[in-house]
Structure formats: structure tokens, C-alpha cells
Amino acid sequence: MNAQTRPSPTVFDVQRVRADFPLLSRTVHDKPLIYFDNANTSQKPLSVIEAVDQHYRLRNANVSRSVHLVGEEATAAYEGARDKLARFINATSRNEVILNSGTTQAMNMIAYSYALPRLKEGDSILTTVMEHHANIVPWQLVAGRTGATVKAAPIDERGELILEKYFEMLTPDVKLACVTHVSNVLGTVNPVREIARECRRRGIPLVVDGSQAVPHRPVDVQALGCDFYAFTGHKMLSPTGTGGLWARKELLEEMPPFFGGGEMIREVSFSGTTFAAPPHKFEAGTPNIAGFAGVGAAVDYYDSLGFDAIHAWEQQLLAYLTERLRDIPGLRLFGEAKEKEPVVSFLIEGAQATDLATLLDLQGVAVRSGHHCAHPLMQFYKVPATLRASLAFYNTREEVDAFITALLKVRKLLM
Template sequence: MNAQTQTLPTAFDVQRVREDFPLLSRSVHGKPLIYLDNANTSQKPLSVIRAVDEHYRMHNANVSRAVHLVGEEATAAYEGARDRLARFINATSRNELILTSGTTQAANLVAYSFAMPKLQPGDAIVTTVMEHHANIVPWQIIAQRTGATVKAAPIDERGELIVEKFFELLTPEVKLACVGHVSNVLGTVNPIRELARECRKRGIPLFVDGSQAVPHRPVDVQALGCDFYALTGHKMLAPTGTGALWARKEHLQAMPPFFGGGEMIREVSFSGTTFAEPPHRFEAGTPNIAGFAGVTAAIDYYESIGFDAIHAWEQQLLTYATDRLRDIPGLRIIGEAREKEPVISFLIDGAQATDLATLLDLQGVAVRSGHHCAHPLMQFFGVPATLRASLAFYNTREEIDAFVTALLKVRSLLM
């Protein structure tokens, strides 16, 4: 579709949506802010900001440690977030949801509590070349400690997983497979149902990093068929320091605690400690209570708009932005999978990604430059870094036009 003649859905009132996000109205360096770094962290709507503010103003107390009213209110907010997340991803039970600080903690929990006790010399973990470091490094650490190995399934030049090669790696010594639902660099959507089906046939548990999927599409963990699914709150309109791990009940029941401390026990004595049932067994210490009040508000906000509308708008913007960028001389898009979420990584001949990002910032455009915590993926494409523009449903076609204009301007300064 030609970028100049494309029409966007009229039912989605993006200008009305933008009014809910206060940061989008600010200026930087004397220019209106154009925020295109959403894969890094999303902006927060007023409802989320107010939920956090209200918690600290009216309900600030610790969870599960007091019988007074304020403590009960804090506990209700925290446990209410678990209920909302369970419904949001269609878990079969709220007790399958461990509340975490994000996907990184979730991956490490699975690594140390689930995988490491099972690994022996000669065993293997399978992941892919396109993964974020959070879905590589934890597996490498436990492999080094146990004598296991980590194998990476390859991708093709479009940035798509070579599914047949992934399946070939699922040999009897593999004890866990790990894959991102959506690539944070390429936007590639991986066929999780298909991967999970083949893993189940071989008795191999599948861990899915859903950080980049949950902000853009509905997620149904029962339909996906995986064993573990992790998400990060700050990428889905919620505060930083929030996230969750969904896991099948049978796995949680068999997993020992990873962190020790308060709230994850039944009884402690010097002759021995008995631990709480999942999920509280894995939630030692005081959590980010106010943050999870914000998680509930974020989910409410998503559902008030609906993922059908969000997905349609973002896909139209992705097409429009891709077409506009292709018109820029010397610009190379890295990764053009047939199914993508709204992430575009690219390079311009003769210009360093960091230089471009720095100059774009002076024009009011916030994009990401660097390796994006994906060194193996950069090595595959033979580049040290890329520039990444990542869109959200509150972005507009006019912002894309201004981004392209700014990019042409800074490109001319570097040529």
C-alpha cells in the first residue's frame, strides 16, 4: 500500500487517546516530543498514574502483615492485580501467577528453581538467535554450573525463526526450550502454538518471553500451550518493577523456592522451614504494591480500548512507517518478517546509529540505538547496532511524517 494514499481506521480516535498520556504533550529541546521508544518502555496513562498516587495517599501499608484496615486494603490491591493478570492472559487459576519485578526475574526464577535441579552434564537448553539477553544469559549461567549446554536455533535473513531447525534441536537431552513471543529488535512474531505443540510431543517444557507481545495482542496461555509465560509491566502501560510469571500448576508444585525471606513460608525454626504453597512460595519480601495497583489500572485501560482496535491501528502505522522509511536513500531495514508487531530496526549507509539517535533527539524524536540487549542477533546480521523505532497505539501518522522529516535532516548532516 502506498504510504501517501493509505487511510487509517476512523473508528479509533488516537487524538482522544493521546489526551490520557501526559508525557506525550511535553517538548524536548524546544520541539514537540515524538516518542518512538515503546519497545523499551511504554508511556503511562493518567489512570495508571492516579492508581499509584491513590495507593500512596490512601492505602499505603504492607501486604499480608496486618489485620488493620489499611493493610487489608493494600493486600486486596496486590492480590487483585494477580486476579486481573490471571484473567488477562486466561490462566486456569490465579495461583498459577507469580508476581515479579519483570520478565528478567521470571526467567531467572525458572532457570534456578525449575531447570537447574534437572540439569546434568550432557543436557541442553534450546533458545533462538533472536532472543533478548534476558532469555539467553540465565540459561548460560545455569548451564555452566551444571555441565549442560545452550543451543540456539537459527533465523533467516527476513528475521524469521527457521522452525524446522528449531525442531531438529529438540533432541532427547534437551530439558527446556525458551523463545520470545515477539522479538524486541525485529518485531517478528514467533509461532508459539506450533513450537509448543512440538515441544509437548517430546516432553520438553517451553518458556515464552512475552514482554513484547502482551502490549500489542491478546495472550491466551491455555491456547498457546506453553509451560511458562513471562511478562513485564512497564512495557504494557504499567509502572516499572512489575511483571509476572505464569506457570503450569504441576511445575510450580514441584519447584523449590528461589528467594528466601518473609511471606514465602508457613513456619520457620532452626530445625527446618516449611514453605508456603505457590504462588506465595516464590514471592519473598515486600513487593512493589503500588506498582501492581498500576498494573490493574493498565489492564483496565487496555480492555477499555480493546486489542482489536489497538492491533488494527498499530499495524496500519507499521505499514505506513515502513513505506515512508523505504523511500529514504541508503536506508536498510533489519528484519522484515511476514508477521510483525510495530517495531522497525534500521541502518543508514554511512551513519552510525548512535549519532543518528543523538541528532534525532535534538529534533524531539526519541528512538533507541544500540544492540538492544541482543548481541547474537546483531552478530547474525553483521552489524554492531541498529536504530529502532517502536510504535504504540498512541502514536500517529503525523508523528511518523515528522520522524521521517527529522531523519532526512540529520542524515544530511552526517553525509
């Protein structure tokens, strides 16, 4: 079953779904928890928690090293997660999916294994103003070692990438292009297929940060046409310290290893070492085996709901939240793109984002305040920080109403 053919129920029963997430039933400061910090990390369903627990209870052994039954079971669970992720993003082959700790590790791997050996003085890497630091800093690090430069395509006030400018900046000096699929601050959905098409015309590989896309929409890397696609497990119902990188087979075969050690070799001697084939060439050392047992369970959970239902419900919530926020005097929204995922950033005139978040926490509401690892974006909007409410399919309209009530109360206290 690939990303485009997952089943979806005719009615999305959010209360039944919420029962699968233990943390959603807790209280904070004697108030029911309203968890609107999903772009930061998602909550985990019971099936994911149990998968991790069962690994340690029943099959705690290392992978790919033991011939005993427990070790074989651990390996099957770990490699099974790779199979599920390959189907989840519609990879051509399971061998194109590298298991790692998440997008940050993936971007650094691309930077040092792909970009560093190829860059020279006068070359450029193109990214955008709306990127997370994970899609900026690794490129700066390798550029600093090679004499290359990093340049950023602009966005407009609505938080949409100015495509014609991005395409104009795909000049011959650009050796790698980068873009986020969905902005972690604005919720903006970028037209990756169109960008990938223009990059292919110029022979420029495209790197996509999919961290905020994979939890909300079906992803088909073959249809997108990019060359690298990175994602993070803990934002998609999975344990922390998990994630993946998809890359075209021919690129992985050309790239040298990023880490060296056990499990990524064929043979080691002091006269030289030969490396394993991808993906294991890029997976040195003992991985987060239990975490990836959880990743497999998370993919199963998404499959059980279906992204048609997930996306429809989240879009309803996004529209409702945005409508309610517009009625609050003095509130400024950041990011009003035509196509968005359920992430809303805003400020209220006269109030600091951190103060708002702190007081909202006392009302039982968990939101994020700060620069969201996106300093250039904050600089574009000329603000030091924003308040961000990010939704997931297990949130409800009633929670939106309670959030708005709490926000109005907090606003009154700060005015």
C-alpha cells in the first residue's frame, strides 16, 4: 500500500482517536491539557508506546549481529520499519531509505557526504528565507570549508515563496537547492513538484525538508521528483531519536559514508576498508532499535486512519482556529498562504510571545513561543518571536474554543 492508496473512514471519529493517546487525558495546573504544540513534537498513540515496551520486554537484542532468535526478531522489527517507511513515502526501493535520528542528521549527512566533496569556491547552495535552521546551518558549515556561499530565495508577506525569484536564483553556480515542504512557522505548503521540475531542467539536485509534511499529508517521493527527502519520527507519532532520509539510489552509491564504525562495512583491514551497500553504508553503530519498532507502529496507525480523513479534519480545524483568531483585537497573523497545514503563528499587540505562552500554560494550554529555529524568518517579519499554535488530527473544535477563551483571558491580563 503506497502513500496514495491508504484507506480512509467515511467519518472521522476524533473522540475515538483521542482515546488512543494517553497523554491527552491528563491535566496541567488543575486544568485539562490542550496540546497545541504538535509542530514541536507529536503525541504518541498507545500502539507506539506498546511497541517500544514490547521490544524491551521480549526482543531486546542488537540487530544484524546475532543468529539467535531474539536477535533475529529485533532485526526483523528494525528492518520492518524500513519497509514500512519505504511504502509510506512510496520509495522506489527500501534500500533508498536510511534510518537515522531525524532531519537534522539527514541534512548534515547530505552536507558532508554529498555537498562537501563537490563544492568549490564560487559555488552556491540555494535555500529559502522560511527554512528551519536544519536546512540552513549545515550548508553554511560546508560552504565555509570550501569557499562556497549560501543564498536564500525570498518570500512575500503572506508567507509564500516567490517562485519566480527562486527559479531566477537557480543559476549555474548553484550545486544544490533546498526547500521545506511545509514551513514549521507558517504552515505554508511549498510546490515541491514544480520546484523539482525546474531543478531537474538545470541539473541541480533538490533537498526537501519533509518534517512538517509527513505528519499531515501523503508523501510520494517519486511523484515529487526531488533527489533527497528528510523527515523526523517524533513529529509523526514516533519516539524521539528516529527519522529517515530518502535519496535516489545513484546518489547514495556515489556518496562516501558520513559516520564510520561497525555495521557499515564489508571488510576492514589496516590496508583499507570496503563499505556495505546503501543504506547500511550510512548506518554505523547500534541504532535506536526500540524507537524504530515504534516507527513501524506509527506508520501502521497512520494507515489505519488514512490521510484523506486526517487531512480533511485538520483542514477543518485550521480554518476554524484561523477564523476565531481573526476576531481577537490587536492580533497579527503570520503566514496566510493559500495552501497551509495546521500551523498558525501570531502575536498580540502589546504582549510578548513568551509571556503569552507562560500564562496560557497556567490555563492548561501548551503552545510554542520563540523563534522556532527560524531566525531569518523572524528577521523578515521584523519580530523577535511569535506564538505558534500547531494542531494535529487528535485535536478538537472544543479545544480550539477553550484555547480562544484562554487567550482572551490572558490578553486581558496583559493589556
